[in-house]
Amino acid sequence: xxxxxxxxxxxxxxxxxxxxxxxxxxxxxxxxxxxxxxxxxxxxxxxxxxxxxxxxxxxxxxxxxxxxxxxxxxxxxxxxxxxxxxxxxxxxxxxxxxxxxxxxxxxxxxxxxxxxxxxxxxxxxxxxxxxxxxxxxxxxxxxxxxxxxxxxxxxxxxxxxxxxxxxxxxxxxxxxxxxxxxxxxxxxxxxxxxxxxxxxxxxxxxxxxxxxxxxxxxxxxxxxxxxxxxxxxxxxxxxxxxxxxxxxxxxxxxxxxxxxxxxxxxxxxxxxxxxxxxxxxxxxxxxxxxxxxxxxxxxxxxxxxxxxxxxxxxxxxxxxxxxxxxxxxxxxxxxxxxxxxxxxxxxxxxxxxxxxxxxxxxxxxxxxxxxxxxxxxxxxxxxxxxxxxxxxxxxxxxxxxxxxxxxxxxxxxxxxxxxxxxxxxxxxxxxxxxxxxxxxxxxxxxxxxxxxxxxxxxxxxxxxxxxxxxxxxxxxxxxxxxxxxxxxxxxxxxxxxxxxxxxxxxxxxx
Amino acid sequence: xxxxxxxxxxxxxxxxxxxxxxxxxxxxxxxxxxxxxxxxxxxxxxxxxxxxxxxxxxxxxxxxxxxxxxxxxxxxxxxxxxxxxxxxxxxxxxxxxxxxxxxxxxxxxxxxxxxxxxxxxxxxxxxxxxxxxxxxxxxxxxxxxxxxxxxxxxxxxxxxxxxxxxxxxxxxxxxxxxxxxxxxxxxxxxxxxxxxxxxxxxxxxxxxxxxxxxxxxxxxxxxxxxxxxxxxxxxxxxxxxxxxxxxxxxxxxxxxxxxxxxxxxxxxxxxxxxxxxxxxxxxxxxxxxxxxxxxxxxxxxxxxxxxxxxxxxxxxxxxxxxxxxxxxxxxx
Numbered sequence: 001x002x003x004x005x006x007x008x009x010x011x012x013x014x015x016x017x018x019x020x021x022x023x024x025x026x027x028x029x030x031x032x033x034x035x036x037x038x039x040x041x042x043x044x045x046x047x048x049x050x051x052x053x054x055x056x057x058x059x060x061x062x063x064x065x066x067x068x069x070x071x072x073x074x075x076x077x078x079x080x081x082x083x084x085x086x087x088x089x090x091x092x093x094x095x096x097x098x099x100x101x102x103x104x105x106x107x108x109x110x111x112x113x114x115x116x117x118x119x120x121x122x123x124x125x126x127x128x129x130x131x132x133x134x135x136x137x138x139x140x141x142x143x144x145x146x147x148x149x150x151x152x153x154x155x156x157x158x159x160x161x162x163x164x165x166x167x168x169x170x171x172x173x174x175x176x177x178x179x180x181x182x183x184x185x186x187x188x189x190x191x192x193x194x195x196x197x198x199x200x201x202x203x204x205x206x207x208x209x210x211x212x213x214x215x216x217x218x219x220x221x222x223x224x225x226x227x228x229x230x231x232x233x234x235x236x237x238x239x240x241x242x243x244x245x246x247x248x249x250x251x252x253x254x255x256x257x258x259x260x261x262x263x264x265x266x267x268x269x270x271x272x273x274x275x276x277x278x279x280x281x282x283x284x285x286x287x288x289x290x291x292x293x294x295x296x297x298x299x300x301x302x303x304x305x306x307x308x309x310x311x312x313x314x315x316x317x318x319x320x321x322x323x324x325x326x327x328x329x330x331x332x333x334x335x336x337x338x339x340x341x342x343x344x345x346x347x348x349x350x351x352x353x354x355x356x357x358x359x360x361x362x363x364x365x366x367x368x369x370x371x372x373x374x375x376x377x378x379x380x381x382x383x384x385x386x387x388x389x390x391x392x393x394x395x396x397x398x399x400x401x402x403x404x405x406x407x408x409x410x411x412x413x414x415x416x417x418x419x420x421x422x423x424x425x426x427x428x429x430x431x432x433x434x435x436x437x438x439x440x441x442x443x444x445x446x447x448x449x450x451x452x453x454x455x456x457x458x459x460x461x462x463x464x465x466x467x468x469x470x471x472x473x474x475x476x477x478x479x480x481x482x483x484x485x486x487x488x489x490x491x492x493x494x495x496x497x498x499x500x501x502x503x504x505x506x507x508x509x510x
Numbered sequence: 511x512x513x514x515x516x517x518x519x520x521x522x523x524x525x526x527x528x529x530x531x532x533x534x535x536x537x538x539x540x541x542x543x544x545x546x547x548x549x550x551x552x553x554x555x556x557x558x559x560x561x562x563x564x565x566x567x568x569x570x571x572x573x574x575x576x577x578x579x580x581x582x583x584x585x586x587x588x589x590x591x592x593x594x595x596x597x598x599x600x601x602x603x604x605x606x607x608x609x610x611x612x613x614x615x616x617x618x619x620x621x622x623x624x625x626x627x628x629x630x631x632x633x634x635x636x637x638x639x640x641x642x643x644x645x646x647x648x649x650x651x652x653x654x655x656x657x658x659x660x661x662x663x664x665x666x667x668x669x670x671x672x673x674x675x676x677x678x679x680x681x682x683x684x685x686x687x688x689x690x691x692x693x694x695x696x697x698x699x700x701x702x703x704x705x706x707x708x709x710x711x712x713x714x715x716x717x718x719x720x721x722x723x724x725x726x727x728x729x730x731x732x733x734x735x736x737x738x739x740x741x742x743x744x745x746x747x748x749x750x751x752x753x754x755x756x757x758x759x760x761x762x763x764x765x766x767x768x769x770x771x772x773x774x775x776x777x778x779x780x781x782x783x784x785x786x787x788x789x790x791x792x793x794x795x796x797x798x799x800x801x802x803x804x805x806x807x808x809x810x811x812x813x814x815x816x817x818x819x820x821x822x823x824x825x826x827x828x829x830x831x832x833x834x835x836x837x838x839x840x841x842x
Contacts, residue, residue, distance in 0.1 A: 349710045349711055359703065363700060
């Protein structure tokens with residue numbers, strides 16, 4: 001490398017390979033980060049960003065390659081504790097903070113100052129130390145505040161303080177603004193610049209190009225597990241980054257999606273659905289052959305809405321009409337009536353990893369593969385599984401393979417596939433392509449398009465804006481549990497949706 | 511595509527288990543000339559039978575990710591209740607058995623409801639049940655070791671033979687077959703496995719995890735009651751301490767048989783082989799004139815070994831790991 005800043009390199013990864021008992025997630029990735037720089041790591045979902053972070057922070061081990069940090073070689077058998085000791089910190093949204101404890105208690109967890117000579121925590125000293133640190137950085141926090149009472153943005157600040165108290169020299173932030181308002185985001189950027197001025201490096205992961213553009217000194221672009229480019233400050237432009245991320249230039253057609261009005265009969269109609277603290281007067285309908293997109297930030301009530309209309313969670317008031325009849329959903333009734341549901345978190349809610357493809361598909365189809373007396377026909381079960389495998393091109397196409405051993409994309413195909421072999425009328429998919437490779441993503445889109453052509457009503461919830469605009473015939477944006485905007489006909493851009501979701505929409509009622 | 515329906519992994523596990531079992535038998539034959547005698551093998555068979563019967567129902571709790579520690583107390587109570595119904599209230603022996611089994615249903619239902627609706631972990635619920643049911647058994651029997659003298663039909667369950675084979679063996683065989691079919695070939699079996707593999711996913715696919723779990727604890731409790739009735743008949747005794755410690759033998763048998771305590775899979779045939787092994791281990795220790803203090807030690811080691819193997823850790827790897835513990839930190 002001819003980089004003049006090489007002498008100042010804090011973190012250097014060379015030739016990193018990683019596979020999770022399947023396809024390569026990272027292959028031969030080189031990555032370098034200098035002291036005191038803000039470095040953005042970008043790439044589409046599934047490009048390998050999170051995996052690279054996990055390797056650096058010792059959450060998972062690499063298969064090949066070398067890493068050095070601050071002059072230390074990091075062995076292949078890395079660990080979270082070792083990374084922390086070296087000064088690598090990850091800022092999580094709120095996960096690592098302990099509820100019910102104060103800011104100071106969280107900052108000094110496991111390294112509390114003690115009363116001299118006694119194994120007893122010196123609470124006053126701890127609070128003073130924490131407050132001094134807070135004041136030094138000019139944060140709007142009290143050391144004695146309890147975590148539970150703080151908004152997410154401030155919890156993030158506590159995370160940063162905790163990392164600072166650990167003498168972290170590298171802070172990794174994975175989508176730190178995903179649940180922040182724009183004012184809170186601006187506040188975070190100020191903190192990030194402050195960290196930089198203290199000589200701390202920040203590794204920043206975001207899908208939001210304008211942030212990357214505004215903040216970063218350098219940008220590394222990953223695509224399909226490979227490093228595509230490293231851009232210097234003066235080379236950074238959103239268009240260039242997007243081009244490198246997807247490997248082609250977006251045509252106007254793709255950035256501006258033309259939506260088409262569908263006029264099939266109404267399959268599901270929701271009227272003034274309310275659920276305490278989650279949903280407020282949500283009304284919408286979806287027709288045969290229509291793809292209805294739901295946009296909004298994480299926590300806007302999208303997932304809660306889907307759970308309510310599928311029958312998982314009860315709701316307080318409002319009515320649902322399904323196929324022209326009043327409907328009070330329960331999961332069992334919904335499935336019998338022609339719903340399909342692909343949950344948000346594939347690993348936790350979608351798949352049964354320790355069970356075969358056949359078993360995963362069979363469980364949602366027990367009604368069609370068993371006799372009245374409750375005996376399952378193995379032959380029918382296998383035939384259904386093979387049908388779903390063929391329909392969605394699941395690889396490997398072997399019904400007996402455990403779903404946990406499949407790649408993310410193929411796992412998702414199984415979760416979707418179990419509904420496709422039913423008499424489906426309404427399919428709800430929540431974040432259908434998270435952690436799915438690009439090939440499988442495209443196949444998923446084609447599947448959804450095929451379904452809608454066949455007359456199935458499809459509801460798509462997605463944070464992936466290109467995905468949402470590409471798939472939807474109509475887009476509803478939720479914010480704080482309310483419908484804030486509906487894009488019906490004509491052109492809609494990703495920016496329009498994002499502006500609505502962030503509350504920047506004209507007349508944006510709060 | 512017949513192979514698609516065959517569970518090759520389970521077959522391998524069963525086959526391996528069977529091999530180990532044969533090795534144990536050969537070993538025991540070589541060590542003790544008392545092992546391969548009709549008397550001794552019959553003895554082993556009795557204890558295997560009782561554990562085996564309990565296992566056929568108790569296996570469903572681990573399959574759904576739970577556990578049932580109350581089976582031994584349920585069995586002891588069942589024997590006592592059956593005796594009281596027949597010999598104190600003078601009910602017909604068949605009616606007494608039916609009532610005893612219904613009480614078993616009730617106990618299992620309580621275990622299941624407390625676990626699912628009140629969200630108390632199954633481990634705690636069934637441990638509490640083990641304790642209070644033992645108390646009830648002591649109360650009903652006055653803490654006495656009651657000898658059951660009649661009715662003859664009841665006592666015949668344990669001792670009479672059909673085609674030269676004792677009746678309890680038939681009971682066990684029927685329950686093993688029923689349980690195997692229930693697990694592998696019915697909707698309920700699929701639902702149990704799904705609940706154990708991923709409860710949320712199962713629920714979103716239309717399974718009712720609570721209902722499934724409640725039925726699981728009822729099944730477990732009913733087979734424990736059956737074992738208790740057979741035991742009372744066999745030993746001609748109703749006693750609160752009759753089955754003390756059997757729950758651990760049952761769990762050992764289940765775990766050795768390849769069922770994960772984490773849920774999501776299970777093998778009734780494997781558990782049967784496991785029950786036979788537990789029987790042989792206890793018998794072997796007896797034959798070797800080991801002091802009884804060594805029995806729980808040996809059983810404990812077997813449980814741990816089975817669990818370690820169950821985690822998918824290979825034996826060479828484990829040995830390698832153990833050796834590496836004695837070396838200074840490895841340098842790569």
